[in-house]
Amino acid sequence: MIYELIEVQSVKLSNITRCLKENVSLKKTIERLSINLKSFDKQDSLFSNYIDLINKYTNDETVFCVDSSDIVKSNSIVLEDLGTVKDGSIGKIEDGYNIFEIAALIPEHKMPLCVYSRLFSNAEKGFTSEKAEIFNGLEYLSRTFGTKSIRALDGGFDNNKFMNILLRTKNHL
Incomplete structure (x- = not known):
């Protein structure tokens, strides 16, 4: 295949x-x-091999771009765990999904390499909060790639809760 x-x-x-x-x-x-x-059923092994490969190219100067976004599905009514999101482009609450992604900028490659991606919904079973999902991703990043590389976050992360977790884990901003 x-x-x-x-x-x-x-x-x-x-x-x-x-x-x-x-x-x-x-x-x-x-x-x-x-x-x-x-x-x-080998997704974990496959992803682990992928991360091991990327890890060979990362160093203290690697920039990890951290981004939180959404996918709006305002015309859809029957999608699995369809939740609600605040549509950033119009500022309204709409049906959709949240996305949290982290990509590594590596000089050897001409495009960012995805190292973490999570599509989630506030309607899915076991959902706690958007912040909890983001914290899980940031903690995964530190565990997997260490804390010395650079984290680039957009304006949505400009609050004390996110900064405190990054500073507590000695991440470079």
Whole structure:
């Protein structure tokens, strides 16, 4: 399946299936690939290997860009755990999801590399708060990459709660 992902440069199962050129119906092959993907349970190992690879390129001068955002789905009514968010562009409460991401800026690469990404909703089971989700991400960053690299945060993090956690863990701002 990895070969086909590279070959077809798509994550759509229908495109991958066509690339396989099997003598089985498209529908049957898509069903087989879906079942295999559902049974894949090595996500933690895969992500750990990815982070180990990125860690080889990070140092004290690496800049980690920290950003919190949202995805508004105002026209959707039946989405899993659809919650509410404050739409930053219009300042209204809308249906949607929150996103918290951290990307590493590494000189060897021409684009940021994602090191943490969390899509969450205030309607999902076990949700505590947006700040708790952000704190979890910042703590993950410190545990995984240490505290000496640089953290770049946008204006939304300009408050004492976020600054205190970063200063307490001796992160460089």
